[in-house]
Amino acid sequence: MLTQEGRASLSDIADLNRLKLELNQLQPVDIGDYVADLPPEQRAIAFRLLNKGQATEVFEYLDQEVREELIGYLHDAQVCQLVEAMRPDDRAELFDELPAGVVRRLIQQLSPVERQATATILGYPEGTAGRVMTTEYVRMRQGLTVSQALSKIRLNDQDKETVYYAYVTDDNRKLVQVVSLRQLVFSLPDALIKDIASDRVLKVRTDTAQEEVAQLMKRYDLLALPVVDREDRLVGIITIDDVIDILEEEATEDIQRLAGVGNGDESSLSRPLEKLRNRLPWLLGIMALYIGASSAIAPFQKTIAAVPVLAVIMPLFSNTGGTVGIQALTVTIRSLGVGEVTPQDTLKILKKELLAGVGAALALGLTMVLLALIWTPPQERWVALVAGFVMAANTLVAVTLGTLLPMGLKRLKLDPALVSGPLVTTMLDTIGFILFLTLITITLRFVSP
CATH class of the missing domain: 1.25.60.10 (MgtE N-terminal domain-like)
Structure with missing residues (x-):
């Protein structure tokens, strides 16, 4: 280095x-x-x-x-x-x-x-196996012997992307077998390729999503993966260095989209205009969403004026609920991205998140009660109980949304990372504020002289 x-x-x-x-x-x-x-x-x-x-x-x-x-x-x-x-x-x-x-x-x-x-x-379309494959690969005919195959590799395949696998095709270029360089080196020179090659060939089609390719190669520890067209003819291979690039690209895209950065391909050294183009649409969109959240608060101005301490307590709902939602969202998107879970696991994952969420809800709700007791005057101590309840409820809503939203997008065959952190935070703010202020307004009718 x-x-x-x-x-x-x-x-x-x-x-x-x-x-x-x-x-x-x-x-x-x-x-x-x-x-x-x-x-x-x-x-x-x-x-x-x-x-x-x-x-x-x-x-x-x-x-x-x-x-x-x-x-x-x-x-x-x-x-x-x-x-x-x-x-x-x-x-x-x-x-x-x-x-x-x-x-x-x-x-x-x-x-x-x-x-x-x-x-x-x-x-081929971007993001597919056909777009990231290379057309440089080692191809063999079934009738060759091991000695002939090794001679072919030495004479004709020096410049190929990789020689660790050779792909055996028939006269119509249909992929039928695969043989590794290890098998060739340790087999008898007169042995036929078709007798030592494997019939169990892992392959993908040209229209397979590149994320699926990366997961398949990771799962089976492959150095290369053949790509075939609709007629099962060999057209290229995807190598491990391509997969590393795919994984980096997908991880970068997911991380940046979670933060609300447009295209998901921005770097620290990107041009200022490109940074602005990637970020501004999301910022304007989030501002539009926050207008909705603010509009939800507007009808409760009298309630806030009657209980001024609400202005101190409400930001805690925003920050804490948003963080809980982003935690669940990030873990779910990552698990979907690496193939650990599928939409069929939604209920199982939601159950685990809710069980963990109950513990977090109790801890955060109790903390909110204690803080509210410190900030509220003696005649308004009841606000602390409402705040603690809403904090606990908002925590459970946060883990639910953080799990169900990406799972729902995946089921619709959309990118789960489209659910950005700012979007989830805005939704939770709106839900938390409306619930909190509604309960405060109802309670005021009973406690006011």
Whole structure:
């Protein structure tokens, strides 16, 4: 790993020949970190010092924003060489973010084979197995012997994404078996592939959601997973490095959506305009929801004026109830995301959440009573009992909503992370305020002289 001191020492090198030597001795991912930290003009200079093979690997590790800047600074011939040498799935990911005119120009300059591979991947919807797969894989015919298969891998498959699995197809490219490199190495040279390969092939279709792919590979500890089309023909594979990217992407998206950040792909280094575009719609939407919450409070202005201590107590409902709801919401979304639970487990999960919620409700309700007793004057001590009851009730409502809302969206085949934390908090505020103020208003009729 390139340390801060290492980056500083590279920056102090004035001799480009020496810098070239030092850079080409580093791992591509470390060079990518170094290049990304440089000013745009210096990035292109440092990038040109890399040898052709390493430049391609480094380019694939760079953030999208840095890639776009480099494309603008490099000559067309250099850009075309880089794009041509990229793996089809990484190239498709790059093209997703580039302007349409630039993509058309780059596609036209690709070789026919690479152009077809890229067009195939780009033809599938985003978020599906077809969009994240690579078309570089090892394919075998059933009639080969182990010796012939190993010779084929040595001669023809050096540049494939992975050689740990070889996929056996029939004459129509239909996937029928899979054989691992381990099986090939430890089998007799004259043995037929069809006799040692496994007929139990785990596979996904091109339209399978990428989250489902990641869960399947995690469950069965796979290094790669074949992708087939509707006719069961092998069209690509998804490798473990793709799955790591998928898991990171999905986790980032879920976390940011829980916080009310729009697209779920914002980073700390995103442009200010992009940050504003991601956040402002949610903020305006939450403000609109809070208008509803405030409108629910408006009819109780006389009640608040009669019992001023309510203004001190009510924020506790907002903060505490929202936190309880987000806790339940986060745990439920995470469990759905990693495949631990399904919508069929809703009642079982709700039961566990409610049992835990009862304990939390008693503790929070009692705490609210004690705090309210401190804040209320002697003639209004009854407010503490109402506050404690509403706090306990709101806690149970919070765990219920935090469980049922994401489960309901999942059952409707929608992303559970669409239920953001601010949305749940606003709903609980409205419920808690209306319940609390209604009970206070009713009680006032009996205790007022």
